[in-house]
Amino acid sequence: MIHQFDAIIVGSGGAGLYAALEASQRCRTAVLSKLYPIRSHTGAAQGGIGAALGNVEEDKPDWHAFDTVKGGDYLVDQQAARIMAEEAIQAVYDLENRGLPFNRTPEGRIDQRRFGGHTRNFGEAPVKRACYAADRTGHMILQTLYQQCIKNEVAFFDEFQVVDLVMDNGTCKGVVAVELSTGALHILAAKAVLFATGGFGRMYKITSNAFANTGDGPAVCARRGIPLQDMEFYQFHPTGIMGLGILISEAVRGEGGILRNRAGERFMERYSPTLLDLAPRDIVARSILTEVRAGQGIRGDRRIDDYIHLDATHLGRDTLMRKLPDITSFCKTYLGIDPADAPIPVLPTAHYAMGGIPTDIHGCVVRDGAGTVVQGLYAAGECACVSVHGANRLGTNSLLDLVVFGRRAGRHIGDYVQQAAAPSVSEADAEPARSWIARLTDGRPGPHGGHILEDMKLVMMEKVGIYRNAADMQNAIDTIQALRERYRTVRVQDRSKTFNTDLLEVIELGNLLDLSLVTAVSALNRQESRGAHSREDFPERNDTQWLKHTLAHLEGDAVRLDYKTVDTSIWEPKPRTY
Numbered sequence: 001m002i003h004q005f006d007a008i009i010v011g012s013g014g015a016g017l018y019a020a021l022e023a024s025q026r027c028r029t030a031v032l033s034k035l036y037p038i039r040s041h042t043g044a045a046q047g048g049i050g051a052a053l054g055n056v057e058e059d060k061p062d063w064h065a066f067d068t069v070k071g072g073d074y075l076v077d078q079q080a081a082r083i084m085a086e087e088a089i090q091a092v093y094d095l096e097n098r099g100l101p102f103n104r105t106p107e108g109r110i111d112q113r114r115f116g117g118h119t120r121n122f123g124e125a126p127v128k129r130a131c132y133a134a135d136r137t138g139h140m141i142l143q144t145l146y147q148q149c150i151k152n153e154v155a156f157f158d159e160f161q162v163v164d165l166v167m168d169n170g171t172c173k174g175v176v177a178v179e180l181s182t183g184a185l186h187i188l189a190a191k192a193v194l195f196a197t198g199g200f201g202r203m204y205k206i207t208s209n210a211f212a213n214t215g216d217g218p219a220v221c222a223r224r225g226i227p228l229q230d231m232e233f234y235q236f237h238p239t240g241i242m243g244l245g246i247l248i249s250e251a252v253r254g255e256g257g258i259l260r261n262r263a264g265e266r267f268m269e270r271y272s273p274t275l276l277d278l279a280p281r282d283i284v285a286r287s288i289l290t291e292v293r294a295g296q297g298i299r300g301d302r303r304i305d306d307y308i309h310l311d312a313t314h315l316g317r318d319t320l321m322r323k324l325p326d327i328t329s330f331c332k333t334y335l336g337i338d339p340a341d342a343p344i345p346v347l348p349t350a351h352y353a354m355g356g357i358p359t360d361i362h363g364c365v366v367r368d369g370a371g372t373v374v375q376g377l378y379a380a381g382e383c384a385c386v387s388v389h390g391a392n393r394l395g396t397n398s399l400l401d402l403v404v405f406g407r408r409a410g411r412h413i414g415d416y417v418q419q420a421a422a423p424s425v426s427e428a429d430a431e432p433a434r435s436w437i438a439r440l441t442d443g444r445p446g447p448h449g450g451h452i453l454e455d456m457k458l459v460m461m462e463k464v465g466i467y468r469n470a471a472d473m474q475n476a477i478d479t480i481q482a483l484r485e486r487y488r489t490v491r492v493q494d495r496s497k498t499f500n501t502d503l504l505e506v507i508e509l510g511n512l513l514d515l516s517l518v519t520a521v522s523a524l525n526r527q528e529s530r531g532a533h534s535r536e537d538f539p540e541r542n543d544t545q546w547l548k549h550t551l552a553h554l555e556g557d558a559v560r561l562d563y564k565t566v567d568t569s570i571w572e573p574k575p576r577t578y
């Protein structure tokens with residue numbers, strides 16, 4: 001079945017919905033989502049969205065942009081970071097005007113709280129910059145945007161999973177998707193396609209990410225010749241629930257929560273004397289692991305030996321209920337403790353992809369270091385790399401990235417489709433996807449994908465995690481290549497057409513395997529430590545050789561690496577101290 005639109009948005013998280021909202025004002029826009037829209041991972045975002053409103057303390061967009069650049073260990077493209085910090089203010093007020101119920105100050109303004117790495121006056125002390133709706137900020141953003149899209153009569157294709165991209169001579173013409181309820185393949189042709197498919201934390205064993213975060217957009221693009229940028233930079237959030245990885249928002253520390261080791265010591269005093277528990281995430285995650293490795297963790301239960309305590313008992317039950325109600329209930333449900341009475345056992349959890357599909361500041365996908373635009377193809381949100389997060393993202397900057405760059409991409413699409421020709425597609429464009437699915441479901445014997453998935457997640461967790469070295473990463477690459485080999489013989493035993501989740505999960509596994517390979521190869525190649533990429537064998541940052549973005553091209557079983565210049569036009573890179 002073939003459908004024609006001006007613009008197709010793949011993904012209905014914050015980035016996709018904001019782009020759809022803008023594009024739909026100028027052209028016929030459809031949103032495809034493998035999930036019912038408001039189940040997107042944006043809805044799980046807890047702590048807040050960053051904007052230098054200065055409602056509680058003095059603040060400036062320039063301070064915000066600088067913190068973003070420094071937090072990203074100078075791999076951030078600085079003009080892009082400045083755009084994000086400046087447009088943040090209007091973006092938050094737009095959300096407010098569209099109905100988002102932010103928490104308020106006693107004077108009725110949007111309230112703000114502290115978050116890691118956000119400071120006043122270029123690093124002096126933490127500043128209150130995160131706007132929030134209790135610990136359900138993402139949920140509120142998603143609801144607000146979805147309602148506005150319905151009002152704008154955006155066409156929604158709910159529970160459609162995109163499996164391929166239709167390209168013609170380097171120009172994007174549309175996507176191929178499986179309709180979950182029938183198994184039918186659809187071609188959606190459009191002048192412009194935007195990927196907003198979110199992250200891929202499911203590559204790791206312990207993660208804060210939802211089951212659907214399997215990196216479909218970047219993987220589909222990579223297989224169609226688009227490079228992936230800075231994939232070696234994957235963020236571990238310092239505080240996941242020990243053993244499970246479910247996120248305990250940084251907002252707990254923003255409100256005053258303290259990390260303690262087995263001696264009850266506030267160990268962040270040793271690692272970050274100025275920002276303490278509110279240092280950037282890469283630093284806090286490494287500090288926790290260093291404490292645990294030094295035998296300073298707290299002896300845990302059967303699941304994992306040692307962990308660290310996040311102590312929020314001194315905040316009081318009232319603050320916890322007003323500002324962190326969901327976190328409080330997670331602790332009760334998953335740990336059987338009340339954070340008002342007992343400290344929370346935490347360990348780092350795989351959380352956020354700094355890398356992804358490379359784009360310019362309008363969301364246009366670029367194919368090389370010179371910034372050559374792929375006509376008709378856009379990306380925004382966590383699956384994209386603008387790059388405003390560089391080597392390490394600051395908390396609250398992802399929701400901001402979605403809103404600012406989702407909106408910019410939507411606007412650019414609105415212009416672009418006015419002059420672009422309608423593409424011509426045919427059923428033949430779905431042939432590669434059709435024959436792939438036919439092979440997976442041909443009824444022949446073959447291994448189940450489940451074991452491959454478990455092996456991949458484990459090797460990524462153990463060998464391409466927080467601390468890395470060449471031997472481990474090479475070992476991970478060999479394992480992943482062997483798993484990819486086995487994947488080629490996988491068969492789906494359930495051959496039904498209706499909601500065949502077995503089939504869809506196998507397709508997602510293929511995506512995760514491709515992204516794991518690109519991540520591990522990019523990480524082995526970068527012989528330095530920067531942001532979230534921390535190498536035991538190359539412990540220093542090396543600007544002379546490595547102040548450059550990686551562009552990884554997936555070519556069959558090989559990954560070809562190329563580079564792109566980092567925009568350092570505003571602030572000269574300096575060593576990071578906090």
Ligand SMILES: Cc1cc2nc3c(=O)[nH]c(=O)nc-3n(C[C@H](O)[C@H](O)[C@H](O)COP(=O)(O)OP(=O)(O)OC[C@H]3O[C@@H](n4cnc5c(N)ncnc54)[C@H](O)[C@@H]3O)c2cc1C
Nearest residue numbers: 011012013015034035042047048162198381382396398399
């Ligand atoms: C638990 C948690 C808490 C967080 N808290 C914060 C926070 O407080 N502040 C902050 O700034 N950031 C936070 N983040 C990060 C932030 O929420 C995410 O980076 C962001 O929401 C990603 O949004 P997105 O629009 O890019 O994608 P998502 O919201 O993940 O949406 C992806 C969309 O793509 C669709 N999709 C995916 N693959 C396909 C396919 N093949 N076909 C069709 N559709 C597809 C999905 O159905 C979904 O609609 C948090 C993340 C997590 C996991």
